Amino acid sequence: MSKGRVTVVDIAHAAGVSKSTVSLVLQGSPLVNEATRAKVNAVIRDLGYVYNRAAANLRQTASSKIIGIVVNDLTNSFFAELAVGVDMVVQSAGYVQFLSNTGESIDRQREVIASMREHGISGLIISPARGTEAADFKPLVASGIPVVLTVRNISGAKVSSLLSDNRMGAAQAVAHLAGLGHRRIAFLGGFPDTAVFEDRLKGFRDGLAAAGLPFAEELIVGSAPSRAGGVEAIERAMLIAERPTAALCFNDAVAFGVCDGLRARRMEPGADFAVIGFDDVIEAKTAVPALTTVNVDPQGMGRRAAQLLMKQINAGKAEPEAIVGAVRLVVRQSCGAGMKNQQWRNAV
Amino acid sequence: MSKGRVTVVDIAHAAGVSKSTVSLVLQGSPLVNEATRAKVNAVIRDLGYVYNRAAANLRQTASSKIIGIVVNDLTNSFFAELAVGVDMVVQSAGYVQFLSNTGESIDRQREVIASMREHGISGLIISPARGTEAADFKPLVASGIPVVLTVRNISGAKVSSLLSDNRMGAAQAVAHLAGLGHRRIAFLGGFPDTAVFEDRLKGFRDGLAAAGLPFAEELIVGSAPSRAGGVEAIERAMLIAERPTAALCFNDAVAFGVCDGLRARRMEPGADFAVIGFDDVIEAKTAVPALTTVNVDPQGMGRRAAQLLMKQINAGKAEPEAIVGAVRLVVRQSCGAGMKNQQWRNAV
């Protein structure tokens, strides 16, 4: 049945034209007679020809129509959503995406990037693993492949980045809590050695300062950025002498864990203790009001990142562009009974 | 800086050997002198050479080292976990994965598969969109590209499949509930027109029959397989004249929604109403006992699927293999106070 791959010369032969005519048809060139084009297309269908991009790409200087995306934890719905967003624009631009998961392993990340480079990706979107250095992108940018950093930034890397304004979001969240009358506000969850943590913590302090509240070291409780971590964090927070009455959580997973922990203590999240979680992955799919969130819309972030990358690819050689706060940050309050809805958007 | 791509001939020149020697080094052939190899490798590093797989693949009959994976909903953590599992084995086999999301769109799926084919994937793992037909895989199998179906099966497709034994899992779950003394057991959530739904429902009936319980149509409440759907389903179930006291949920998202809905009614999941959810994605990351689950271990499923695919790729032309119940199904009870832990495994 399939005796060797069917190639342009096969279809040229069958259609009674030459290779190059077929090639032109393939590229939708206007230089070819309508009748000829129809004939060629018919033959293509009949013979079940499939275009060989590897070969095409080898010859022409154009790009491979494949973009790479590497995330540090696909298991985290935030990144899964991000990937979906990227995939949407990538697909509709006729590209296809290499997706790899590093699991925060920097070695894996290096391998993966190398592998993608061998496959000739025409661009890379990456949420770098912890510990990534600017030098890791050197070879990529040297060969003119556009790179877009998302979620986490790497200082000194001469590439584009797309980050949400974590600092401002956190400050707003604190303002919200302070507005409700809370004076002992904890910051729960997250690994203190990440830039994101730092930013959110800074915003937390900004918010306290703006509300005229004192900063207390003891109210910062780090933990794994997971649901389990949230449980652990609230447990520890409850051991503090002068207990907090509200918390800003590092992310939504932590926030859910905090709610779990509160319920385990017979406290009602939102009523007995105010909870705000960063990110809005799980909550977005939840019909039942559970907690207040600061929303980063990961899917939208993925789309924007992909659009930015596409722009760079099409522009040939563009300057790196740093975008902060490009992503909608919404404080959505959906938690207790005594609260009203409030939303705001960051400047774009 | 980068004046045209550096190629084998460049490095051959610089190392004072010939193209083919370089090629041999690249492939780790033992036919080359140790000293020469070292020299060549040094030059490769110095010049920042990157291997061009497209070119290599064009020449040799071997495979492209890229495998495709398409899922119907990456937004669902189950599939994200699946992708992570696949990625693990794919990466360690030196392959790279094309990942695409169809969002249940059959057109998108067709496009995506076509695109992957053009890029010369050497194998495909797919959780087909609803409505996929056996014919959709015809061209792929005709060109000898191994395909592995996961999660959902397509009858008549002559390709391998890796499915969990949903029927048996559901039956076991019902047996568990019946063992606790429940007699009005609902089946909540899921779209009735999927094979998975059917299988689970069949198992549900099996379980009822085995426990000597009657089957009541009214206790089957379909909904979107999401958290929101779960809320909706439990609401509807509570309107039934003779209320259920327990439910088997289509998946864990639904189960979480059901728990939400119960709490909204001031009922305690596990104590006042028993809940079992299929799948175990979210729960696995939760420290707080929430509900009993039937565990399908999506990541393990991804790994197995990828291994199966790799086997087929390496074997050249292997027979399609259908594996059912290969994946661990565990009923893990972690919900109310009055229950004991129970586990079992399916035959592998």
Add this chain to the structure above:
DNA sequence: CTGTTAGCGCTTTCAG
């Protein structure tokens, strides 16, 4: 063990 010689499937001048 190393060099020479052909192509893989496609695009692309450059002439008809």
Add this chain to the structure above:
DNA sequence: CTGAAAGCGCTAACAG
């Protein structure tokens, strides 16, 4: 508008 010829970066015989 179509055909002939060259070559992308690599591997695969086959000689040296």
